[in-house]
Amino acid sequence: MPSSFGIGRRASSSASALAQFLRDAVVEVRCGAAGGDAGAGTGIVWGGAGLIVTNAHCVARDAAIAIRSGNRTSDATLIALHRGHDLALLAAPTVRGPMLEARDPLSLRPGELVFAHGHPLGVQDALAMGVLHAVVPDARSGEPRWIVADVRLAPGNSGGPLVDAEGRLLGINSMVVNGLGLAVPTPLVQRLVDHALSRRAA
């Protein structure tokens, strides 16, 4: 018998602190296709304010996009869509969130804890815990292409963050393949964001 359950208690409380932190870092993305019912996904507040990153499959080009952050709903406009990487960049001027630190995918080790936050199957602000399964490199460039996690994801998790035990961002949860959760790695996302913003500014 263990002399105390201290580690379990501390691990549990730090998991809930992480959940609390992530709650402030994500939004709910609701996209209404013309005349149809809105689909819902998750989005990440990027760079602390005004920008949301989510999956391309969560939004549509000509549809209204609503962002729910905390208790407030606001409209968002589509800045860029990259279907190949299933990413979308939205402008939502009134939305704020904590700055997320990026985690270098090359430093990831199979077995380390990962956490996915989002709104799976309509449940608000749900946290899932798992471990890193593998990092899959791009066949041509050799750069990390997918972060693969042994974590239970469901529809609605799309566009949400995959973070490590210290809340650093590994990538954006995008799909489930054979039970494994696949996320687009942060460097890839950052590159697309930078490119979209520079085009916008130009």
Next chain:
Amino acid sequence: MSPSRGAAADRGTLAELSSQLAGAVERAGNAIVAIHARKRIPSSGVVWRDGIIVSASHTVRRDGEIPVTLPNGDSVRASIAGRDAQSDLIALRLPPGVGKAHVAPRADADALRVGSLVLAVGRPGRDVSASFGIVSAIPDAWRTWQGARIDRVMRLDLSIYDGFSGGALVDASGAVLGVNNSALARGTPMALPAAAVDRVVDELLERGHVRRAFLGVAVQPVMLPSALVQRLGLAHETALMVMSVADDSPAERGGLLVGDVLVAVDGAALRRPTDLLDALSHGKPGASLALRVLRAGSLETVSVTPADRAPRAEGG
């Protein structure tokens, strides 16, 4: 910025656990190989002893020389030492001198309990990968879907992904508890405990197969009339009726007939077919069994000597 300072002290616990789990995977990964013996993705294997790999037999769909990728990336060819269908284990022999540095560290099996944190470690390709969960149950005696009984098999709350069967179940320090297999229970994640794997490996290395005592009968449970049960002083109402006797089998040689009702073996009641399977698995081929048989209304004793079920040609 990372989450607030207030939570930073707590954050250390998760980070520490995370790092330890990654370390466990790395340590175990040093003993996990990839086995290329089927059309789909490779399966995983564990370097169980010096020069010996263990994996799930159903994932090795060929005989002869089997390509294996070692943890250091080297490609070698292993030969099959033997297979056992009942436990779905296969033992492969590495070329001489190979694999010494990669033998899997063993965990203390007695420390394992329901709720213990465990990792499944596999190598369905070049790199090692992992899944995580807990030991869900350790049933005392559990049967495969074919009726074989396995003691202390571990039922797991984790995912055995494609290519993971044949890989290792490890504890939080990366020491091996058993071999993962999703085929033992038609998809339920299970692991065969190391002690059971050892017993099978011992026999596979010694004689190329595991001796399984075999009688050569098909049986079906039947209800006995209560008058008969009373008259004969039997302790139970169901027994096993012999539906067929295989040609040239120990049952035929012992004189068993279709229609015989098997009531007990070596004094132990036979109520269900699994009772007979258990008696056979406890016995050894060559050691005779005393069957209490109800034939034409009266009890007789028939002596049968189970033989070794001939190893079936598999794979290929």
